[in-house]
Amino acid sequence: MxxxxxxxxxxxxxxxxxxxxxxxxxxxxxxxxxxxxxxxxxxxxxxxxxxxxxxxxxxxxxxxARAWAAAEALRDGTAQGLIDRAQPLMAQCAERYDAALGLWKVISRERVRLIARAESKAGVRVAMADGQRQPLGGGAVGRALAAAQGVGRDELARRYAGVRWQAPLPFDDYAAQVARVGAAGFALDEGFTHRGICTAAVSIAPGFCLSASIFAGSRDPAEVTALAEALQRLRATLLPA
Known part of the structure; x- marks a missing residue:
């Protein structure tokens, strides 16, 4: 082949x-x-x-070129429509669960970009920078996308290698976490990509993903699961019936 x-x-x-x-x-x-x-x-x-x-x-x-830029703008219209629908729901979820929510878009074989975000109004909170990018394989977002796309082991290894992990995470463990996304319904990163940050994520459409981040250790496992389930409900609201 x-x-x-x-x-x-x-x-x-x-x-x-x-x-x-x-x-x-x-x-x-x-x-x-x-x-x-x-x-x-x-x-x-x-x-x-x-x-x-x-x-x-x-x-x-x-x-x-102008013709290509017009085609790109048309494609991004889909993203803008998703942002418009998601933004108020993300804000409600961020406030209710005291979390930082992000809407991510795949922009290349290497990267995803944050295209919308919402944060709680807590005095001390997780914050994300507008337009930030991260490796395609990184974080809960990377695991959720890999699971949704059903990527093979070689492609998964390529994505894994492109991440600067802040805590040791053997590839076999990473692959096992991706494999569990289907059963769990969400992906989880507990401080491996960003030390001290726990993130849950769900893939919501081809090339798009929702995430919710909190301080690691600030919630018990049941509360983390509740946050992830809130993302799943948000996804169901955004996707057409």
Missing amino acids: TGPVRSVSQALAILRLLAETSPMSLSDIARVAGLSPSSCLNLLKTLVDEGAVERDGRTKHYRL
Whole structure:
């Protein structure tokens, strides 16, 4: 069986990057995409020739071509609709359970991005930064997405390797946690990705995930399960009948 074509994957990574941040210089694109400047330049020339990317002759910066940007905006309209529906429900859940809720979107083979968040009004609370990104395999979000997508062991290992774990977590344990998501209905990360933070997560649609984070040790197991079940109810409300 043949594997993915590397140059195609790299070209798509550039398109996703420019969809997120435009315009960008050649050096910045190469650095973020993890490519050599020469390889990146060749890919960009091809994308320009194919009409997917435009180059500003004055600044020498690259941006997504208008037609592709319009298609990306149309796709993001789905995300915006989900955000609009989810935001008030997330705020209610955050306040009721004194947790930080996040709505995440897969943006590449490597990353997910926070596209909406809600926090409680407690004086001391978990907080998340707008637009933050994290490795695709990291946290409860990574486990929930992997379980929902039914990824194989090799792909799971690739995602696991891309995470800087803050507490030791052998791959076999990680894989076992992903395998348990189906039965539990939610994924859980207890301080492995972010020390001192316990996070539950549920996949809600292809490429999207909901999370709820609290301080580790601040709730007993029954309360953590209740928080996860609240996420499941929120998901059921958001998904069409």
